[in-house]
Amino acid sequence: MIKVAPSVLSADFGNLQRDVEEICNSGCDLVHVDVMDGHFVPNLTIGPVVVSAIAKCATKPLDIHLMVQNNTFFVELFAPLKPEYISFHIEEEKHPHRLIQKIRSLGIKPAIVLNPHTPPESVEFLLKDLDMILLMSVNPGFGGQSFIDSVIPKAARLNEMRNKINPNCLIEVDGGVSDKNIQALKDVGVDIVVAGSYVFGAKDRKAAIKSLQI
Ligand code: DX5
Ligand code: ZN
Numbered sequence: 001m002i003k004v005a006p007s008v009l010s011a012d013f014g015n016l017q018r019d020v021e022e023i024c025n026s027g028c029d030l031v032h033v034d035v036m037d038g039h040f041v042p043n044l045t046i047g048p049v050v051v052s053a054i055a056k057c058a059t060k061p062l063d064i065h066l067m068v069q070n071n072t073f074f075v076e077l078f079a080p081l082k083p084e085y086i087s088f089h090i091e092e093e094k095h096p097h098r099l100i101q102k103i104r105s106l107g108i109k110p111a112i113v114l115n116p117h118t119p120p121e122s123v124e125f126l127l128k129d130l131d132m133i134l135l136m137s138v139n140p141g142f143g144g145q146s147f148i149d150s151v152i153p154k155a156a157r158l159n160e161m162r163n164k165i166n167p168n169c170l171i172e173v174d175g176g177v178s179d180k181n182i183q184a185l186k187d188v189g190v191d192i193v194v195a196g197s198y199v200f201g202a203k204d205r206k207a208a209i210k211s212l213q214i
Pocket of ligand 2: 007032033034065174194
């Protein structure tokens with residue numbers, strides 16, 4: 001069954017504790033946290049003060065998605081919160097192999113994110129060291145954007161690669177995910193989906209989460 005990680009970016013930040021508790025009580029599998037620095041992406045979100053507040057009230061593991069320039073600095077900043085995953089963008093890291101080892105040495109599962117234009121082959125030689133690869137199905141920076149369809153053949157290619165090299169490496173997709181594309185994602189082997197506006201924008205958030213757990 002596909003796992004669902006609602007993106008807190010679409011929550012009501014005036015009622016963050018309420019919203020985080022609600023999704024955790026509504027059957028989500030992970031809590032997706034988008035950290036943006038205003039440099040790697042044209043948006044600025046949250047730092048350790050707010051993420052530790054989320055960690056305190058979340059009863060599901062955190063999935064921290066870094067969209068930043070200085071990955072190592074942010075990994076060290078968030079490691080004490082003991083997230084399940086920290087993912088960083090391959091486009092912004094000169095020494096991804098070294099950073100994977102660092103994240104693992106901190107007791108956290110390392111993951112790499114690929115922007116829409118980055119081919120899955122760019123992580124072929126890192127696959128055996130990774131717990132997860134996150135494919136962006138929008139350009140990173142904002143919630144509520146439309147799903148980019150080319151992620152489907154890309155996930156299919158990645159699925160073949162990981163089945164050969166490291167079947168334990170999960171595939172996550174982030175951006176524009178809804179009940180309209182979940183079956184196509186399932187068909188190409190996607191394990192986890194991130195959903196922001198689809199979950200938080202729904203009248204019944206529990207039903208929205210359930211509709212993706214196919
Ligand atoms: C975009 C973020 C996503 C985003 C998803 O840069 O990484 O996690 O919040 O939101 P939706 O599901 O609304 O596209
Ligand atoms: Zn994200």
